[in-house]
Amino acid sequence: MTQTVTAWPERLLMVGCGNMAGQMLARWLACGLPPENVTVVRPSGRAVAPGVTVLADMPAALTHGATILLGMKPYQLGDVAPRLAPLCDADTRILSILAGTPLAALRAQFPQVDAVIEAMPNLPVGIGEGVVGLYTDGRTEATARAAAEALMAPLGLAEWIADESLFNALTALSGCGPAFLFRFIDTLARAGEALGLPVDQAARMAIATVRGAASMAARSGDSPARLADQVASPGGMTREGLNVMDADDRMARLMADTLRAARDRGDAMARGG
Numbered sequence: 001m002t003q004t005v006t007a008w009p010e011r012l013l014m015v016g017c018g019n020m021a022g023q024m025l026a027r028w029l030a031c032g033l034p035p036e037n038v039t040v041v042r043p044s045g046r047a048v049a050p051g052v053t054v055l056a057d058m059p060a061a062l063t064h065g066a067t068i069l070l071g072m073k074p075y076q077l078g079d080v081a082p083r084l085a086p087l088c089d090a091d092t093r094i095l096s097i098l099a100g101t102p103l104a105a106l107r108a109q110f111p112q113v114d115a116v117i118e119a120m121p122n123l124p125v126g127i128g129e130g131v132v133g134l135y136t137d138g139r140t141e142a143t144a145r146a147a148a149e150a151l152m153a154p155l156g157l158a159e160w161i162a163d164e165s166l167f168n169a170l171t172a173l174s175g176c177g178p179a180f181l182f183r184f185i186d187t188l189a190r191a192g193e194a195l196g197l198p199v200d201q202a203a204r205m206a207i208a209t210v211r212g213a214a215s216m217a218a219r220s221g222d223s224p225a226r227l228a229d230q231v232a233s234p235g236g237m238t239r240e241g242l243n244v245m246d247a248d249d250r251m252a253r254l255m256a257d258t259l260r261a262a263r264d265r266g267d268a269m270a271r272g273g
């Protein structure tokens with residue numbers, strides 16, 4: 001299902017448009033963002049979508065009040081910002097999806113810009129079922145916050161956080177989360193194969209099971225923990241399986257260690273690592 005956005009940015013400059021920003025743009029275009037409002041800067045100059053202007057380098061100038069989405073790799077900020085900052089004014093709006101890049105690092109590169117927002121999406125934004133975490137500070141005015149919220153709304157669940165020190169934790173959970181779940185689906189299928197199921201059937205059933213369970217968890221009034229118990233008959237098969245996952249908090253420790261490692265990498269990147 002598409003979603004109507006009443007006020008698309010009149011000028012949207014996307015610096016980098018690869019896996020992640022490309023998914024955001026695909027969803028925005030599907031929801032009615034006029035392609036002529038969008039300019040993409042990518043060194044390859046590869047076409048993005050009909051009507052979208054693609055440049056291999058920065059434009060000569062930017063329209064007053066343009067919105068910029070920083071969508072290149074985090075380590076490229078030091079190369080991009082010196083070429084981009086001279087094009088910005090106080091009314092430019094900057095949205096950054098750069099992982100491990102705190103607001104202070106962005107503000108240092110674009111000192112004249114008031115509206116600077118960190119936005120952490122995940123890949124399913126492309127089908128409108130993503131998650132976008134948002135953070136900014138008091139210098140960003142309410143109108144710019146509202147515009148960012150409206151732009152993120154068609155991408156899925158968009159939520160602000162008040163405490164920037166949690167931004168890398170949020171990134172670990174929802175930004176990296178799809179990778180952890182893709183790995184889970186793959187591992188579930190392979191475990192089925194190991195028990196003798198045909199490869200293609202195990203793959204189909206693993207995907208459908210995860211999709212059904214996720215949809216049910218989203219719609220149910222019961223918590224996922226309670227839903228797990230509803231599958232498990234006392235003395236039955238599921239309980240035996242859950243006992244393996246729960247022994248020594250195996251699953252809980254695996255997920256805690258996974259998120260902590262991802263979060264800590266973000267913190268190290270923010271320190272320049």
Ligand SMILES: NC(=O)c1ccc[n+]([C@@H]2O[C@H](COP(=O)([O-])OP(=O)(O)OC[C@H]3O[C@@H](n4cnc5c(N)ncnc54)[C@H](OP(=O)(O)O)[C@@H]3O)[C@@H](O)[C@H]2O)c1
Nearest residue numbers: 016017018019020042043044071072073074097098099121
């Ligand atoms: N992948 C995710 O799931 C995810 C989730 C949340 C946030 N992020 C963040 O999204 C950003 C991009 O990640 P990605 O996975 O989309 O990477 P990607 O697929 O490699 O895309 C990088 C993009 O940056 C462009 N680029 C490279 N050098 C550039 C330069 N000097 N100036 C301008 N653009 C340049 C590339 O251009 P070409 O297209 O011409 O090669 C490409 O479009 C990262 O900062 C990451 O932290 C990613």
